[in-house]
Amino acid sequence: MTVTWSGTGERVAALSCCAGCRVDPALRRHHDRLLTVESDVDELLELIELAVTWGELNYCGVSVVPPGQWLEFAACHKWRDPDRAARIFSVATDIALRTGRRETAYSLPGEVATAS
Numbered sequence: 001m002t003v004t005w006s007g008t009g010e011r012v013a014a015l016s017c018c019a020g021c022r023v024d025p026a027l028r029r030h031h032d033r034l035l036t037v038e039s040d041v042d043e044l045l046e047l048i049e050l051a052v053t054w055g056e057l058n059y060c061g062v063s064v065v066p067p068g069q070w071l072e073f074a075a076c077h078k079w080r081d082p083d084r085a086a087r088i089f090s091v092a093t094d095i096a097l098r099t100g101r102r103e104t105a106y107s108l109p110g111e112v113a114t115a116s
Helices: 025-034 041-053 067-075 082-097
Strands: none
Touching: 025 041, 025 067, 041 082, 067 082
């Protein structure tokens, strides 16, 4: 597979799956986007936004690779910098799957901060 670098339109080297990639074919578009998080800041931000909102929004029926598969996904693909890719997916997984109530440390415009 060849991935296009979003910012430049430049074609980059093929990023490939290793044996054991078990992403459902129906999720192929998101799979291919995840392959670009290492080099595309916009896709990295999309991953982090997905992770942050995973416990708050209903993603049923949305064709995305779920957080429970992100570490396996990272392990089943070749990366330019494997350590950085592992960190990206580890942090995103930790964010998405953390349990407990999220506390607001500051208020957004129009909101009142809540104290615990």
